Amino acid sequence: xxxxxxxxxxxxxxxxxxxxxxxxxxxxxxxxxxxxxxxxxxxxxxxxxxxxxxxxxxxxxxxxxxxxxxxxxxxxxxxxxxxxxxxxxxxxxxxxxxxxxxxxxxxxxxxxxxxxxxxxxxxxxxxxxxxxxxxxxxxxxxxxxxxxxxxxxxxxxxxxxxxxxxxxxxxxxxxxxxxxxxxxxxxxxxxxxxxxxxxxxxxxxxxxxxxxxxxxxxxxxxxxxxxxxxxxxxxxxxxxxxxxxxxxxxxxxxxxxxxxxxxxxxxxxxxxxxxxxxxxxxxxxxxxxxxxxxxxxxxxxxxxxxxxxxxxxxxxxxxxxx
Amino acid sequence: xxxxxxxxxxxxxxxxxxxxxxxxxxxxxxxxxxxxxxxxxxxxxxxxxxxxxxxxxxxxxxxxxxxxxxxxxxxxxxxxxxxxxxxxxxxxxxxxxxxxxxxxxxxxxxxxxxxxxxxxxxxxxxxxxxxxxxxxxxxxxxxxxxxxxxxxxxxxxxxxxxxxxxxxxxxxxxxxxxxxxxxxxxxxxxxxxxxxxxxxxxxxxxxxxxxxxxxxxxxxxxxxxxxxxxxxxxxxxxxxxxxxxxxxxxxxxxxxxxxxxxxxxxxxxxxxxxxxxxxxxxxxxxxxxxxxxxxxxxxxxxxxxxxxxxxxxxxxxxxxxxxxx
Amino acid sequence: xxxxxxxxxxxxxxxxxxxxxxxxxxxxxxxxxxxxxxxxxxxxxxxxxxxxxxxxxxxxxxxxxxxxxxxxxxxxxxxxxxxxxxxxxxxxxxxxxxxxxxxxxxxxxxxxxxxxxxxxxxxxxxxxxxxxxxxxxxxxxxxxxxxxxxxxxxxxxxxxxxxxxxxxxxxxxxxxxxxxxxxxxxxxxxxxxxxxxxxxxxxxxxxxxxxxxxxxxxxxxxxxxxxxxxxxxxxxxxxxxxxxxxxxxxxxxxxxxxxxxxxxxxxxxxxxxxxxxxxxxxxxxxxxxxxxxxxxxxxxxxxxx
Numbered sequence: 001x002x003x004x005x006x007x008x009x010x011x012x013x014x015x016x017x018x019x020x021x022x023x024x025x026x027x028x029x030x031x032x033x034x035x036x037x038x039x040x041x042x043x044x045x046x047x048x049x050x051x052x053x054x055x056x057x058x059x060x061x062x063x064x065x066x067x068x069x070x071x072x073x074x075x076x077x078x079x080x081x082x083x084x085x086x087x088x089x090x091x092x093x094x095x096x097x098x099x100x101x102x103x104x105x106x107x108x109x110x111x112x113x114x115x116x117x118x119x120x121x122x123x124x125x126x127x128x129x130x131x132x133x134x135x136x137x138x139x140x141x142x143x144x145x146x147x148x149x150x151x152x153x154x155x156x157x158x159x160x161x162x163x164x165x166x167x168x169x170x171x172x173x174x175x176x177x178x179x180x181x182x183x184x185x186x187x188x189x190x191x192x193x194x195x196x197x198x199x200x201x202x203x204x205x206x207x208x209x210x211x212x213x214x215x216x217x218x219x220x221x222x223x224x225x226x227x228x229x230x231x232x233x234x235x236x237x238x239x240x241x242x243x244x245x246x247x248x249x250x251x252x253x254x255x256x257x258x259x260x261x262x263x264x265x266x267x268x269x270x271x272x273x274x275x276x277x278x279x280x281x282x283x284x285x286x287x288x289x290x291x292x293x294x295x296x297x298x299x300x301x302x303x304x305x306x307x308x309x310x311x312x313x314x315x316x317x318x319x320x321x322x
Numbered sequence: 323x324x325x326x327x328x329x330x331x332x333x334x335x336x337x338x339x340x341x342x343x344x345x346x347x348x349x350x351x352x353x354x355x356x357x358x359x360x361x362x363x364x365x366x367x368x369x370x371x372x373x374x375x376x377x378x379x380x381x382x383x384x385x386x387x388x389x390x391x392x393x394x395x396x397x398x399x400x401x402x403x404x405x406x407x408x409x410x411x412x413x414x415x416x417x418x419x420x421x422x423x424x425x426x427x428x429x430x431x432x433x434x435x436x437x438x439x440x441x442x443x444x445x446x447x448x449x450x451x452x453x454x455x456x457x458x459x460x461x462x463x464x465x466x467x468x469x470x471x472x473x474x475x476x477x478x479x480x481x482x483x484x485x486x487x488x489x490x491x492x493x494x495x496x497x498x499x500x501x502x503x504x505x506x507x508x509x510x511x512x513x514x515x516x517x518x519x520x521x522x523x524x525x526x527x528x529x530x531x532x533x534x535x536x537x538x539x540x541x542x543x544x545x546x547x548x549x550x551x552x553x554x555x556x557x558x559x560x561x562x563x564x565x566x567x568x569x570x571x572x573x574x575x576x577x578x579x580x581x582x583x584x585x586x587x588x589x590x591x592x593x594x595x596x597x598x599x600x601x602x603x604x605x606x607x608x609x610x611x612x613x614x615x616x617x618x619x620x621x622x623x624x625x626x627x628x629x630x631x632x633x634x635x636x637x638x639x640x641x642x643x644x645x646x647x
Numbered sequence: 648x649x650x651x652x653x654x655x656x657x658x659x660x661x662x663x664x665x666x667x668x669x670x671x672x673x674x675x676x677x678x679x680x681x682x683x684x685x686x687x688x689x690x691x692x693x694x695x696x697x698x699x700x701x702x703x704x705x706x707x708x709x710x711x712x713x714x715x716x717x718x719x720x721x722x723x724x725x726x727x728x729x730x731x732x733x734x735x736x737x738x739x740x741x742x743x744x745x746x747x748x749x750x751x752x753x754x755x756x757x758x759x760x761x762x763x764x765x766x767x768x769x770x771x772x773x774x775x776x777x778x779x780x781x782x783x784x785x786x787x788x789x790x791x792x793x794x795x796x797x798x799x800x801x802x803x804x805x806x807x808x809x810x811x812x813x814x815x816x817x818x819x820x821x822x823x824x825x826x827x828x829x830x831x832x833x834x835x836x837x838x839x840x841x842x843x844x845x846x847x848x849x850x851x852x853x854x855x856x857x858x859x860x861x862x863x864x865x866x867x868x869x870x871x872x873x874x875x876x877x878x879x880x881x882x883x884x885x886x887x888x889x890x891x892x893x894x895x896x897x898x899x900x901x902x903x904x905x906x907x908x909x910x911x912x913x914x915x916x917x918x919x920x921x922x923x924x925x926x927x928x929x930x931x932x933x934x935x936x937x938x939x940x941x942x943x944x945x946x947x948x949x950x951x952x
Binding site: 328329330331332333334335336337338339340343346347350354443447448450451452453454455456457458459460461462463 | 697699719720722723727729731732733734735736737738746747749750751752753754757761764765767768780794796798799826827830831832
């Protein structure tokens, strides 16, 4: 697959905040979609997460100018998005729904999308070919979309989102229906795009995919912003749930008695007699800093260290339980 | 143990053979249809022709017995020829046949309306909500599915047409007091059952085929109304333009009625009455009422052809899960 | 414990496309994961197991019943949760599951009693009295699962069950699948593209590709241990840490946000703790390296024909 070109600055001056929501609320009749949400999305790959009904689709629709906020303002690349067709040159959207003109070939479809963005016919075809090559659809691009599998349709959707080389990409469940091979390829494509300077906002329900893409997330719940930033930092800040760290050591009971005298340890549990210890602590930094010295003490060699809840799934569960 | 496991329990019951699956589908469909208020109202209304039929047969039975109950009504019948009043029994077959003929005409009308109320959603909703995999991943073949769905239409038309016709026959029989009536009119009894089945199979399969064509039951209803009215209109226009005997064959309902007339043998019934009318009108009357303009098997052929097309459409549209996705 | 199902040299073609090519496999009872790229023949294999299609060549048995002759009987003991959204129209939840039970051959009373039991198990409480069209995605999946287990099948086939579900719904469904397979003695065939889900629920996997069987076995056995290689994650910058290790004879390799360290045989694992102490870093993750299921999958699929 072809490498992704570093994007040049075209149009609005380079801004650090790519998408900005200022106290945005949106309701549909009586039902509220977003409730006074304020956030600034930086460059790079960001994950947009939240349970069903959290307001993710509303968020994406507001950010791409498909909806007008009931309150507040939405700005992308420093400009308002509503009623601003010019900004669409710099925005790419890969929606969740599957709606194609089934009789067209993949190549036709993507080049038509390119032309709708203002490119001339020849330029559009070249751009479409490049985009389809990027997502790995070159062998199939001249077949009708009617015959595509789900994974191929997903890739074509992604191709039409990046055919005009936008500065900002909004991807709604981009990997749904793809098999592990396609998933790995597309994850690489998205990560490379983030590394090349574009902003990619990925909304997904599949937490381990988001974890493979990025460590920066925006978490919504019931229309409000719950957390944003780096996953590990967020985890460290969740005081209510102490970290659960598992240690594997041959002489785990001796290790346990040493740990019991440490102040930052809140609890110790012996797990299924396989020389595993589950330690709870609210001060992970102090605890981890202690481990090397402890391990090198006579006979207390720690063979394994891991934490089941130091990841995105844990953060999600702790912050979003109903 | 005092505390009982609340989780999943295994089940060790009996599962019936798949031969009865169609009954389950039919029952479920009928239950769903009768939740609709309009269906219930139209079913009630559709019993009126049967009531009328029963009334006519009962009155004729009383006339035969020259019962005193009918005396006041005889004033209405002064226009009837004398031979009729003298020996009603000889004309019994004709009167019964002609009553059944009019009953069938009304029956076809109500059947078409009931089919339009009950039929469109049968397969089109299953297609829209993608229930087909749920059906065919169980112990069910396509034929069971179709017979089950047909059974819904069959049940509704059965309680509206066949059941009341049988009841009317029994009532009429009771009021004649004379058992020879069974010998004379047995043909009508079996004809009404057979005709009910013909309408169910022909109309039902056609409706199922239309229902499988679209995911939106409203379009299916429109198609059905189209078949009914447009075909009748075409037949009428052709009759007007060409004045040929076979023109009515273009109308779906006319075909059904032609078959009913053949079953009942209305031709000979009207022939007996024709003698009461002056000669010139006889021919026209026979053609119009006896409907003997063209042989009945042409209509039967048309209906069979439609049946074949319907079955073909159904097998195309409702594929079981053996297909490459 | 007999085989769950067995296929011998099964071949099935649709026109010019060969969906299954001489497929032979015998699978034990338990929770089985079915993996494979798109177009590998997974859907065709599932349909073969359900007795829905006629295969061109070969034969097999499912739960001891021959797939050529006893197709209808097989479906009595098998439950199927299809991938797409599907429901019976215009019914409330409890009628949906009751109807599903009746279609499997249960009498109405049995079906209704069992439907309530099964709806309790999948935690659909009061919602069972509401029309199915009003359900959320997670609830629709659970009611599909309920309707598939209402007749107590011995084998439950799930086709992409967690597609499109939010994390809470996914966890519930995986929890239910795991419980059915491990605690309640039902065999499961779990077909999914999401490898972590397969790993949560299944113990045994089979990988199909281009109509053939590429790999099979217990997940534990397939994930090989790499001797003397450790996966380490450091807080903050790992360059200094890696540098220290290479100076002391280890080789390091970056992988995502961890480090793969190969320790020479004559050194012990303590070198890692020495490195941490001396360079002032915190080790936040340390485990002997084992292949991930993803790597097993890619290795299986990459093999030449």
